Amino acid sequence: MIKILFYFFALILIFAATRVVTVRNPVHAALFLILAFFSSAAVWLLLHAEFLAIALILVYVGAVMVLFLFVIMMLDVNLVRLREGFTRYLPVGILVSALILLQMVLVLRYWNTTEVIATTMVEIPNTTLLGMALYTTYLYPFEIAAAILLVAMIAAITLTMRARRSNKYQKPEQQVNVRRADRVRLVKMLPESRD
Amino acid sequence: MNLGFESTDIITLLPEIFLLTMACFILVVDVYLPEKLRHLTYQLAQGTLVGTLLLVISIYPSSLTLAMDNMFINDAMGALLKLVILAIVFVVFLYSRSYLQVRNILKGEYFVLGLFATLGMLIMVSAHNLLIIYLGLELMSLSLYAMVAMHRDSAQAAEAAMKYFILGALASGMLLYGMSILYGVTGNLDLAAIATNISDADSNKHTALVFGLVFIVIGLAFKLGAVPFHMWIPDVYQGAPTAITLFISSAPKIAAFAILMRLLVDGLSSLYVDWQGMLILLSILSMATGNIIAIAQTNIKRMFAYSTISHVGFLMLGVLSANQAGYAASLFYIITYSLMGLGGFGMILLLSRVGFEAENLDDFKGLNERSPWYAFIMLILMLSMAGVPPLLGFWAKWSVLNQVIQAGFIWLAVLAVLFAVIGAFYYLRIIKLMYFDKSEDRTPIEANMDMKITLSINGLIILFLGLMPDMLMAKCLKVLQVLI
Numbered sequence A: 001m002i003k004i005l006f007y008f009f010a011l012i013l014i015f016a017a018t019r020v021v022t023v024r025n026p027v028h029a030a031l032f033l034i035l036a037f038f039s040s041a042a043v044w045l046l047l048h049a050e051f052l053a054i055a056l057i058l059v060y061v062g063a064v065m066v067l068f069l070f071v072i073m074m075l076d077v078n079l080v081r082l083r084e085g086f087t088r089y090l091p092v093g094i095l096v097s098a099l100i101l102l103q104m105v106l107v108l109r110y111w112n113t114t115e116v117i118a119t120t121m122v123e124i125p126n127t128t129l130l131g132m133a134l135y136t137t138y139l140y141p142f143e144i145a146a147a148i149l150l151v152a153m154i155a156a157i158t159l160t161m162r163a164r165r166s167n168k169y170q171k172p173e174q175q176v177n178v179r180r181a182d183r184v185r186l187v188k189m190l191p192e193s194r195d
Numbered sequence B: 001m002n003l004g005f006e007s008t009d010i011i012t013l014l015p016e017i018f019l020l021t022m023a024c025f026i027l028v029v030d031v032y033l034p035e036k037l038r039h040l041t042y043q044l045a046q047g048t049l050v051g052t053l054l055l056v057i058s059i060y061p062s063s064l065t066l067a068m069d070n071m072f073i074n075d076a077m078g079a080l081l082k083l084v085i086l087a088i089v090f091v092v093f094l095y096s097r098s099y100l101q102v103r104n105i106l107k108g109e110y111f112v113l114g115l116f117a118t119l120g121m122l123i124m125v126s127a128h129n130l131l132i133i134y135l136g137l138e139l140m141s142l143s144l145y146a147m148v149a150m151h152r153d154s155a156q157a158a159e160a161a162m163k164y165f166i167l168g169a170l171a172s173g174m175l176l177y178g179m180s181i182l183y184g185v186t187g188n189l190d191l192a193a194i195a196t197n198i199s200d201a202d203s204n205k206h207t208a209l210v211f212g213l214v215f216i217v218i219g220l221a222f223k224l225g226a227v228p229f230h231m232w233i234p235d236v237y238q239g240a241p242t243a244i245t246l247f248i249s250s251a252p253k254i255a256a257f258a259i260l261m262r263l264l265v266d267g268l269s270s271l272y273v274d275w276q277g278m279l280i281l282l283s284i285l286s287m288a289t290g291n292i293i294a295i296a297q298t299n300i301k302r303m304f305a306y307s308t309i310s311h312v313g314f315l316m317l318g319v320l321s322a323n324q325a326g327y328a329a330s331l332f333y334i335i336t337y338s339l340m341g342l343g344g345f346g347m348i349l350l351l352s353r354v355g356f357e358a359e360n361l362d363d364f365k366g367l368n369e370r371s372p373w374y375a376f377i378m379l380i381l382m383l384s385m386a387g388v389p390p391l392l393g394f395w396a397k398w399s400v401l402n403q404v405i406q407a408g409f410i411w412l413a414v415l416a417v418l419f420a421v422i423g424a425f426y427y428l429r430i431i432k433l434m435y436f437d438k439s440e441d442r443t444p445i446e447a448n449m450d451m452k453i454t455l456s457i458n459g460l461i462i463l464f465l466g467l468m469p470d471m472l473m474a475k476c477l478k479v480l481q482v483l484i
Helices: A002-022 A026-046 A050-074 A079-109 A126-135 A139-160 A172-176 B007-012 B014-032 B039-058 B076-102 B108-125 B130-149 B155-186 B191-199 B203-224 B232-239 B242-267 B269-295 B300-320 B324-351 B372-386 B392-406 B410-436 B449-467 B469-483
Strands: B065-067 B072-074
Touching: A002 A026, A026 A050, A050 A126, A079 B203, A126 A139, A139 B014, A139 B108, A139 B130, B007 B014, B007 B065, B007 B072, B014 B039, B014 B108, B039 B076, B039 B108, B072 B076, B076 B108, B076 B242, B076 B324, B076 B449, B076 B469, B108 B130, B108 B242, B130 B155, B130 B242, B155 B191, B155 B203, B155 B232, B191 B242, B191 B269, B203 B242, B203 B269, B232 B242, B232 B300, B242 B269, B242 B300, B242 B324, B269 B300, B269 B410, B300 B324, B300 B392, B300 B410, B324 B372, B324 B392, B324 B449, B324 B469, B372 B392, B372 B410, B372 B449, B392 B410, B392 B449, B392 B469, B449 B469
Parallel strands: none
Antiparallel strands: B065 B072
16 A cells, blocks of 8 residues: 555656656746655655655745745746757756766665665654754754854845835834824914805 | 763863854844944954864863764864964954955954854864764855855955855755765764775775765865866955955865865775875866966966965875875965965955055055065065975975875876976066066055054964974874874
């Protein structure tokens, strides 16, 4: 049963991944990428890696890809120009892919394939195990990763924020203290004739 | 329960912890500082560097110490490199302050990002695990990309930052790919465990290991800027604001050298037959391309970029002789190079002023008339880069060549000397411009007192250490004996 499920999701994954690079509309490509993420999450679930599966869907599908879609939709992508390069770069692309394939085959021939990671069917859930590993053995890299994220945030803000003089912002304390006399002026006038 | 670390580990990591805490503190303080107290950020950053330096000295290891589940190594080579990095960053901040101020990019973020980059370098220097090497490298690189792009009104800086970012990311990807193959073959991330695993590995695994090694060497060559992975260096050096160029050309090179040592020597020393050949090729190409193309440059920042490439070629000569004395010679070389590079870019900063960048060779014309003292300092720097005795640069070249000859590559040493002679031309051209040409620019040189003093010391230290090279050389040899 699990095997059937695996092949089902794996086939969807390969199909979606191929469509990402072959489909012409970039929005469709992004949607196929989401499908690829979903099916790899399903494959992970079959391996009992439920935390990674959920994180993949939450982080990549939920946040990253939505942002990606926004960017694609906002950029004015010229489809004709995108297609122009396809045949020109095709030989190079095929050559590079063939080389990578050849290298992988060469390496895998020497690989000891019997040493497959044992599926751990332990009682402790995956999430707990990951949490324990992250906060004990891998505490040091975990902290460095946190520093990297902080740097990314500082860098993004430094590079994009421009404090302009013309920025208009509210001053709540003045808004609260405003009196009727500041805003409304009663003017006595003589009635005017209508003509 | 296994916590993964012991309380003594905190003491071993104290310099890094202090640096991280202070960087975050400065980040917050800078937001609330009124404009007229802004110089406090600079002083705090410098204080942090001094504090970290003192902490590194206070825990200077008598023997090799591992911490944090063997992910952190504190050895004599690491401690020496950390001291040099911290001292260099201190001088970099000092040199760049007034340059950044007149260009209106002296912001708290510059110092915060600079401190984070320094933290990344310290982490790289004492990494004992593939994961830590990669994370340290990313922490450093990300900060540097942002620093290059910080001058937002300059289109040149934006272009440089883009190139730096894309090629840097590519290099990190290569390195990571190599690391993943190493992990796949050995099943370990720990460098010592990888070393033992490889030394008794069967020959079947050898192909896969060399496959991974190729990617690791490519990644390292990208970061160091060895030919043919040097394309980013000239453009980034020229495009970035000079103060930032000063930063990326000095301390990060030392950190890159540190991970080169950690990966190739600590981790993959039993594969030395394989990486020796790769390094020979990189070294010859770097020395040739760097020295020959530098002759055609009219922009001094670009010229220094090609000079860096040729120095990287020389640096590799020591490593490829694959013995303790050779590594010590390379260590000596990288320290010497960073001192000279610091002085060279410092001179460009000194001659620049509001609305004027002294980045063309012609801007050095007749410097002797304008200021005989700084012309003399520049003379020392240029002669040292060219490798003229008795300056420090000569001893650095001499020691790596000595090791290459002892390792049996006499032809390589001959080639290196040949390229060094070609390289001497463009260094001597600057001296000719300074002393024998008429100056078109009569503006007096203005700079802060602290910058003038430090730059003078920087030049004189090259002369002084050149007269007594044994002091530094003995230190380099001593720290590497502990490594084994």
